[in-house]
Amino acid sequence: MGPSAKxxxxIVQDETKVDVGIxxxxxxxxxxxxGKDFDAYHASVEFVAxxxxxxxxxxxxxxxxxxxxxSVGVTVDLLNDTYDGPRAAVPVAIWKVVALAATSAGDVGITYTTPDPHPM
Structure with a gap:
């Protein structure tokens, strides 16, 4: 007999954290x-509300x-220390990874836009 499910x-919309892997x-x-180069093959983006x-x-x-x-793990913090904007000097390529993950995150109800690097 194969798998079954009921x-x-x-999806719980009141979650405060969602991880999206790509x-x-x-x-x-x-x-x-x-000074060492690492070839990334998977990214898990943590979205929070x-x-x-x-x-x-x-x-x-x-x-x-x-x-x-x-294999190694490399973590990049995206928010500044006060959590009110993006961390300075995060490479554009990493924000592109976030945008790719956000496309998938839209399937679970997350609406995301890249933060303004120069908030007022």
Missing amino acids: GEPV HLQQGSLTLTQN VHDGPWTADKVKFSAMGPDGK
Whole structure:
């Protein structure tokens, strides 16, 4: 007998955190940390909503292949220390990863726009 299931899955809209994972084409994104290059192959973007505020991307956790051929994790924090805007100097390529994940996040009710790097 094959698998079976009952019920109708419902997405909880009052969640305060959602992770969206995406696979990256090998060689399409190289992360550099402490002078070493890492070939990213998967990204998990963490979206958060605080106090009924809009959804925003908080961090990206990358799975990558290191120069020694071993898998490593690289985390990039996206929000500044006061959580009121983007962290300075986040590379454009990482924001593109966030935008790709946000496309998938739309399927679960997350509306997201890239933050203004120069808030008033």
